[in-house]
Amino acid sequence: MGIFTQEHLTVREKYGTTNQAEMVFSYMDTTSLSDRMIGFIESINYFFLATSSKEGRTNVNFKGTKSKRLIKVLDKNRLIFPDFNGNGILHSVGDILSNPNVGLLVIDFSKDIRIKINGKAKIIDDKEIISSYLDYFDSFNFSRLIEVEIDYVIPNCSANLSVVRDSILDKGNKV
Structure with a gap:
């Protein structure tokens, strides 16, 4: 493999x-998304994105929005999501420019589901291409899209995800 x-x-x-x-x-x-995975991924409004510089310095970022639509699956081997300027540091974007290898961890803590995706990312900042995706995303204040060509996808072990949920509930919050 x-x-x-x-x-x-x-x-x-x-x-x-x-x-x-x-x-x-x-x-x-483990080479492509199943229909069930696609439904799950497109229903989530947050995930974690891991990147690495060309020197191998790793970085992980939370990607999320209040919107219900954050990731669009283009086909069983490609997905796309908007990238926001956030604090302006743009770690992920800079890393992708020097090293396209990325990892996504898509989690639903309330249902104990997580999927790990590894692939190669590219940055799309052409306004015409971006405009063709505006109907999918609920937010329009993003500067670019990131497309990921999937190399590897696997439902990750869900053991112990309840630790997060239980910790939140112990504090009197809702998941």
């Missing part, structure tokens, strides 16, 4: 998870 390095294989062997991992890969298509 092209996404994994020899080091991944070595640690699976070292920690005795090789058979477990092979079983997951034998019944799951």
